[in-house]
Amino acid sequence: MIWNKEAECMRIGEREKLQLERMKAILKRTYRNVPYYKKRFDEMKVKPGDIKRLNDIQNFPFTTKTDLREGYPFGLFAVPRREIVEVHTSSGTTGKPTVSGYTKKDIEIWGEVVARALTMCGATKDDIIQNGYGYGLFTGGLGVHYGAQRIGATVIPISAGQTKRHLEIMYDFGSTILTCTPSYALYLTEAAEEAGLNVKKLKLKAGCFGAEMWTDRMRDEIEKRFHLIALNIYGLTEIIGPGVAQECDQKNGLHIFEDHFYPEVVSPETLEPLPEGEKGELVLTTLTREGTPMIRFRTRDITTLRREICKCGRTLVRMDRITGRTDDMLKIRGVLVFPYQIEKALLEIKGVEPHYQIIVTRPHHLDEIEVQVETSKKLFSDEVRHLEEVRKKIENRIENSIGLRVKVTLVEPKTLPRSEGKAKRVIDKRQL
Amino acid sequence: MEVKQISVFLENKKGRLWEAMNVLAKAQINIRALSIADTSEFGILRLIVPDPEKAKKILAQSSFTVRENDVIAVGVSDKPGGLAGVLKILTDADINVEYVYAFVEKSGKKAVVVLRTDSINKGKKALKKAGVAVLSSQGSYIPCPETDHRHALTG
Numbered sequence: 001m002i003w004n005k006e007a008e009c010m011r012i013g014e015r016e017k018l019q020l021e022r023m024k025a026i027l028k029r030t031y032r033n034v035p036y037y038k039k040r041f042d043e044m045k046v047k048p049g050d051i052k053r054l055n056d057i058q059n060f061p062f063t064t065k066t067d068l069r070e071g072y073p074f075g076l077f078a079v080p081r082r083e084i085v086e087v088h089t090s091s092g093t094t095g096k097p098t099v100s101g102y103t104k105k106d107i108e109i110w111g112e113v114v115a116r117a118l119t120m121c122g123a124t125k126d127d128i129i130q131n132g133y134g135y136g137l138f139t140g141g142l143g144v145h146y147g148a149q150r151i152g153a154t155v156i157p158i159s160a161g162q163t164k165r166h167l168e169i170m171y172d173f174g175s176t177i178l179t180c181t182p183s184y185a186l187y188l189t190e191a192a193e194e195a196g197l198n199v200k201k202l203k204l205k206a207g208c209f210g211a212e213m214w215t216d217r218m219r220d221e222i223e224k225r226f227h228l229i230a231l232n233i234y235g236l237t238e239i240i241g242p243g244v245a246q247e248c249d250q251k252n253g254l255h256i257f258e259d260h261f262y263p264e265v266v267s268p269e270t271l272e273p274l275p276e277g278e279k280g281e282l283v284l285t286t287l288t289r290e291g292t293p294m295i296r297f298r299t300r301d302i303t304t305l306r307r308e309i310c311k312c313g314r315t316l317v318r319m320d321r322i323t324g325r326t327d328d329m330l331k332i333r334g335v336l337v338f339p340y341q342i343e344k345a346l347l348e349i350k351g352v353e354p355h356y357q358i359i360v361t362r363p364h365h366l367d368e369i370e371v372q373v374e375t376s377k378k379l380f381s382d383e384v385r386h387l388e389e390v391r392k393k394i395e396n397r398i399e400n401s402i403g404l405r406v407k408v409t410l411v412e413p414k415t416l417p418r419s420e421g422k423a424k425r426v427i428d429k430r431q432l
Numbered sequence: 433m434e435v436k437q438i439s440v441f442l443e444n445k446k447g448r449l450w451e452a453m454n455v456l457a458k459a460q461i462n463i464r465a466l467s468i469a470d471t472s473e474f475g476i477l478r479l480i481v482p483d484p485e486k487a488k489k490i491l492a493q494s495s496f497t498v499r500e501n502d503v504i505a506v507g508v509s510d511k512p513g514g515l516a517g518v519l520k521i522l523t524d525a526d527i528n529v530e531y532v533y534a535f536v537e538k539s540g541k542k543a544v545v546v547l548r549t550d551s552i553n554k555g556k557k558a559l560k561k562a563g564v565a566v567l568s569s570q571g572s573y574i575p576c577p578e579t580d581h582r583h584a585l586t587g
Binding site for chain 2: 375380382385387410411415
C-alpha cells in the first residue's frame with residue numbers, strides 16, 4: 001500500500017526539479033530570516049542564489065548539534081515565534097537540548113510523512129495502532145500520533161512504560177500495529193512470555209520500530225515471538241521527528257521522503273561527499289520545514305544510500321539500516337569499533353540474548369573492552385567449565401569481528417538496563 | 433524418579449546469595465544440600481530440595497537463571513575411605529567426575545554424596561554394578577520432618 005503515490009512514485013527527473021525548486025526557496029528563507037545561517041553563509045562566501053543544481057548544496061556549510069545549541073532556545077526559528085504552534089526538543093543527554101519549532105504547516109507535513117511510513121507497514125483506517133513511543137517533548141509519540149490520525153486509524157496513545165498495561169490493552173483491544181522502540185518491543189515479548197500469555201491470540205500484524213539502532217537478528221526475534229512483520233522507521237528531532245524514512249515490506253532499506261528531506265552521505269573523517277553506495281555519515285537538508293529549517297544537518301548516523309528502484313514501486317532513494325553513530329564510534333587502541341559490530345557478533349551465537357553493555361576502560365594506559373552479556377536459560381549450565389566455554393566462544397566471536405580481544409562477563413538476566421527510549425550500550429570510562 | 437538438582441546462576445555481587453536464599457525461605461522451601469562453585473565473576477549455586485519443580489519456578493519468577501538436571505546421589509558409610517571407594521569405581525570405569533559434594537545424613541551413619549559425572553547414565557550403571565546404593569528419589573535419601581516415616585536409603 002502506498003499513501004501518496006504521486007509523491008512516492010514520482011519520476012526521478014520530475015522529483016529532482018521539485019527538490020531544486022524547494023532547495024532554492026528554503027536557502028533564501030533561512031538566509032533572510034535566521035541570523036545564524038546568514039552569518040555562516042557569509043563566512044563561507046555562499047549565497048542562496050548560487051544553487052543551480054542539487055549538488056551545489058555541497059558548497060554550503062554543515063549544521064551540527066553544537067551549532068544549534070548556540071541559538072538555544074529559539075534562535076534558529078525562521079518564522080516569528082507566534083507562528084510556532086508546537087516545540088519538541090532532543091533528549092539533551094549530551095548537553096543542552098536542541099529545539100525544533102513547528103508551524104501549523106510543519107505539523108501537517110509531519111502527519112503526511114508519518115502517514116506514508118505507517119501505510120508502508122500496512123496501516124489503514126481499519127487498524128488499531130498501539131503507540132508505545134513516549135509522548136511529550138520526545139518526537140516519537142506525537143509524530144506517530146499525527147500520522148495515525150492522518151490515516152484515520154484508531155490510535156491508542158499508551159506511550160512508553162507500563163508494560164503490564166501494554167500487554168493487557170494489546171490483548172483486550174486487539175491492537176493490529178505496534179509502534180515503539182525495538183528494544184521495548186523485545187522486552188514486551190519477554191514480558192508476555194513470562195506472564196504465560198498466549199501470543200497466538202494477539203491480532204498484531206505489523207510493528208513500526210525505531211528511535212534506536214537495531215539489527216536484523218533483533219527483527220527476526222521480535223517477528224518470531226510476536227508473529228508480525230517488523231519494519232524500521234527513521235527520523236530525528238532536528239529534522240522533524242519520526243517519518244524521515246521508512247522501510248517497506250521488501251525489507252531492503254528505508255525509503256527517504258526526498259520531496260521533504262534532501263539526503264547526502266559524507267565521509268565522517270574528511271566530510272567530503274561520498275558517491276552513492278558508499279558508507280558514511282548521513283547529512284540532511286529539510287526542503288519544506290518552516291519553523292526550524294535545517295541546512296546540511298550532520299545526523300551522526302552511519303548509512304549508505306541506494307538508488308536502484310525498489311520492487312515496491314516507490315522511486316524514493318533507500319538508506320541502509322543505521323549501522324553506527326559517528327559519536328558512538330569507539331577508537332580502541334587505534335582501531336575504529338562500532339557497537340553494532342559487537343552486537344552482530346553476539347547474536348551469531350545461539351542462545352545469546354540481545355542484551356549487552358560495552359564498558360571501555362583504560363586501566364594501564366591501554367584500552368580494554370568488557371562486554372557484559374546476560375545469561376539465558378539456554379546458555380546456563382550447572383558446570384563451570386561449560387560456562388567458561390560459552391564465555392570464550394563469545395570472546396572469540398567478537399575478536400573475529402572487530403580484531404580486538406575483549407573480556408566477556410556473564411551477568412544475570414534482566415540486570416542490564418532496558419530502555420524505553422534509547423538503549424545505552426556503551427559506557428566509556430576512559431579519562432581521555 | 434531421578435535425583436534432581438537445581439542450579440542457579442549468581443553474579444559475584446554482594447547480597448545475591450542471600451537474595452536467592454530469601455526467595456526460597458519465603459516460599460518455605462527447605463534445602464537438603466548445597467554447594468557453590470565460584471569463579472572470579474560468577475558462581476553456580478547447586479541445590480537439592482524436596483520439591484525441585486516448585487523451587488525452580490519460584491526462583492525463575494524472581495528473575496534468576498535456573499536449571500534443573502539429574503545428579504547421582506549415593507550413600508556411603510561415614511568413615512575414612514567411604515568416598516574414595518566410590519571414586520575408584522568411577523575411575524576404573526573411565527568416567528570423569530565434573531563435581532562432587534557431600535553431606536552427612538541425619539542418622540549420622542551414612543554420608544550422602546552428590547556426584548555429577550560427564551554421563552549420568554554411565555556413572556549410575558558403573559556404581560550399581562559395583563553394588564553401591566544409588567539413591568533414587570528426592571526425599572528418600574535424607575529423612576525430612578514430613579517424610580520421617582519413610583525409611584530412607586533404598587538402593
